Structure formats: C-alpha cells, structure tokens
Amino acid sequence: MAHPLAWTTLWCLAIAAVVVFSLLPAPDLPDAPGSDKLHHFIAYFALAASAVQLFARWPALFGAGLGLVLLGVGLEHGQEVLTGTRIADRWDALANTLGVIAGLLTRLTPMKDVLLRWDTRGRANA
Template sequence: MNAAKPRFGTSLKPFKRPRLWAGLWMLAIAVVVIGSLLPARDLPSVPVSDKFEHFAAYAVLSAGAVQLFVRRLSWGFVCILLVLMGIGLEYLQAQMGLGRQLDRADALANTIGALIGLASAFTPWRDALLRFDRRP
C-alpha cells in the first residue's frame, strides 16, 4: 500500500513552489502590520494619499489570497480577516502613543481595498500566478 505523501498547503493551488508564494504573501502581511505600527516620524514621505496606500496594500494582500488559494471560502475568509486586521491596526495605532491615531477613513480604505482584491477572483487574472508556476 503506497500512501501518497500529503503536499504542503492542500488549500493552496498546485504550485511548483508553494512555500515560496505562501512565504512572500505572509511577508507582505508582516510588512503591512509593521508599517502600520511604526511611529509617525519613521514613516517615509510618499507623493500619494495615505488612503491610496491603505487601499493598495489591502487590495494586494487580498488579491494575493485569490492567487494562492483554491477555494472561494478561503478567499472570503482571508478578506474578512484582512478587514478585521485593518480595523485592529487602526485601534492599535491609537493606543500605542507613537504619534499615530485611529482614522476611520483608513479602515474604510483598507476594507475597500480588500474587497477590490477579492473581486480579482472574477477576472481572467485569477490564476495568473498558477499559470506562471504550475506543478508538472
């Protein structure tokens, strides 16, 4: 009896390098968390609205989940967790006393970004990463 070796991340799409893509996605989440909790004075000055930064970051994280995971349930679950993470980070900013404050507009931008990223599931780009790195 030859039992098949369970593959890493059975909820992930059949990538050649699933650990690489999952690791990069988790690193992106860590970057967003760390960037959200840095003191205001340590943030780089960028020529775009901070609302756009929030929107783009959460859209990329949510679209990344669509690229990584097979099931729609996983996509929705990640989207909900990202929305909760965005709200939680806004509260932490207010509580940590690092020159940052709770901004409901930032939380809204995070939420809209997560929803737009989730909407990428309904486009031809849904499996772009899989087409690039499919397991033989």
C-alpha cells in the first residue's frame, strides 16, 4: 500500500465519527421501522470492511474486529450512561456486531485487497 498512514488515519477518523454520532443527542426525525438497525449494520460493516483493506494478517484483523464489536457494545452502554436523550438497545449492539462480522467476511472475497490495488495502480505506471 502506497499510503498506509493516510488510510489508517481516515479509518480512525471514521471510527471517531461513529463515536461522536453515537453520543450526540438523538435527532427528532421519524425513522422507518428497522432503519436504525440498518444504519448500525452499515456503519459497522463499513468500518470492518475497511479494516480488511488495512490489515493483511488475520491476528491484526481479528483484533480490529474484536475492538469494533467492543466499541459497538460499549457505545450502546455509553448512550444509556453518558447521554440524557438515548437509551441502550441490545438490538443495536447486535446490528453492530453483525455488521462487523459481515465486514470481516469480505476478507474471503476478491474485494479483500481492492484498496491495495487502487492505491498502488499509479505506481505501476510510473
């Protein structure tokens, strides 16, 4: 990978964004039934699939996945404890966890190194 620090920084910023948005006051906009769970799944899927792009070895990837699961569960607890407008929801934590698992499973697909191929394509032509 040509720019590992840049990509890892972006991944960390994405994690920080999830933390911030998880602890901000809940918006008063109505959601379609179940859409909240879909948002949780997609956010954690994206974080885990991004980890697949960044960490080539299974132990590092497992650590990233475990960290994301713990983050998702911890943030659900934090919503209850740290905010006055949100409550902990075990179904949100499950959606987070399933998103992490699905994202990690991209390691078993041809998409596992798409960032590496994209990030180094300019070097092949140089």
